[in-house]
Amino acid sequence: MCTPRGAHKLLPFFVERCAKSLDKNFFALYNKRRSIPPVNRVPTERSLMRHFQNYPILIRICALLLLLSGLVGCATHVSRPDHLRDTQGIDVFDSMEETDSQTESAPKKRIALTFDDGPQHYSERTKQIVDELAKYGYHATFFVVGNRIPGGNALSYAVEKGNEIGIHGYTHDQGVYYDTCSDERYHKEINQTAQAIRAQIPGYEIRLMRPIGGSISPDRIRTSPYAIIHWSVDSDDWNNKYYAGISDEEANARIQTIVENVMGSVTDGDIVLLHDIYESTYDATKILLQRLYEEGYEVVTVSELLGDQLEAGRLYHSTYE
Numbered sequence: 001m002c003t004p005r006g007a008h009k010l011l012p013f014f015v016e017r018c019a020k021s022l023d024k025n026f027f028a029l030y031n032k033r034r035s036i037p038p039v040n041r042v043p044t045e046r047s048l049m050r051h052f053q054n055y056p057i058l059i060r061i062c063a064l065l066l067l068l069s070g071l072v073g074c075a076t077h078v079s080r081p082d083h084l085r086d087t088q089g090i091d092v093f094d095s096m097e098e099t100d101s102q103t104e105s106a107p108k109k110r111i112a113l114t115f116d117d118g119p120q121h122y123s124e125r126t127k128q129i130v131d132e133l134a135k136y137g138y139h140a141t142f143f144v145v146g147n148r149i150p151g152g153n154a155l156s157y158a159v160e161k162g163n164e165i166g167i168h169g170y171t172h173d174q175g176v177y178y179d180t181c182s183d184e185r186y187h188k189e190i191n192q193t194a195q196a197i198r199a200q201i202p203g204y205e206i207r208l209m210r211p212i213g214g215s216i217s218p219d220r221i222r223t224s225p226y227a228i229i230h231w232s233v234d235s236d237d238w239n240n241k242y243y244a245g246i247s248d249e250e251a252n253a254r255i256q257t258i259v260e261n262v263m264g265s266v267t268d269g270d271i272v273l274l275h276d277i278y279e280s281t282y283d284a285t286k287i288l289l290q291r292l293y294e295e296g297y298e299v300v301t302v303s304e305l306l307g308d309q310l311e312a313g314r315l316y317h318s319t320y321e
């Protein structure tokens with residue numbers, strides 16, 4: 001953006017424009033008089049002004065009028081920041097101005113979407129979900145399984161794009177829950193997952209843990225170095241995943257069920273449970289994000305949602321319970 005304060009810097013530019021429009025031979029005359037070789041014919045600000053003063057008064061008045069109109073136009077023009085252009089190059093500035101004025105009086109509703117059980121082996125699904133979130137400027141929290149981390153870059157990709165990583169467990173073995181398993185197994189599950197996260201994202205500060213199946217004893221909550229995160233809205237997506245030979249109609253019905261399970265009960269401050277390992281969840285997430293956006297929701301990480309409330313050794317379901 002330029003302003004009249006920087007006008008002196010623009011003077012040579014406008015003098016050049018005015019002179020060009022008034023006298024096609026301006027530079028030819030200028031250079032001829034100075035007898036400068038063509039390759040060096042670059043007029044300086046001072047030499048241009050000296051030459052400008054030699055022009056008849058009428059031409060100088062016209063040039064000054066053109067200069068002033070240029071300055072006024074420049075002062076009223078506001079450049080649009082790069083971040084207000086989406087990846088397709090569409091200028092969203094106008095629509096954001098409208099949205100800002102419409103929502104100024106109403107505070108934005110904020111929720112956290114959480115995805116468990118990833119990153120899936122040999123799959124780009126976690127990264128695909130991250131890409132969908134990014135289209136809306138949304139961020140989510142991924143509670144990861146430690147032995148599914150090595151060999152990919154889904155976690156570092158997610159974090160680079162503003163998402164958050166928390167611990168789920170290392171093996172996700174059937175029957176291993178943190179309210180009944182041995183202390184040795186519990187600590188091994190948690191610590192190995194933390195190591196696997198940091199192996200991919202060196203120095204990453206892990207603040208959150210979601211126990212497998214949501215099961216954990218009160219004593220382990222209290223002594224945990226992490227905040228324990230449950231949920232307040234269950235998408236039931238694991239119960240609506242695709243199966244081999246599913247018809248398009250049935251697949252679509254399952255997507256709609258997942259979306260409605262969330263949209264039918266979500267409210268400001270909720271933490272929503274999803275899983276980033278199912279194709280059906282990915283398909284449902286694309287619709288879900290669009291619906292949340294249309295209904296004015298901001299989707300943030302769990303740490304952003306809970307903010308100052310967040311403390312290690314405490315259990316959370318949402319911002320309000």
Ligand SMILES: [Zn+2]
Binds near residue numbers: 116117168172212213
């Ligand atoms: Zn799980």
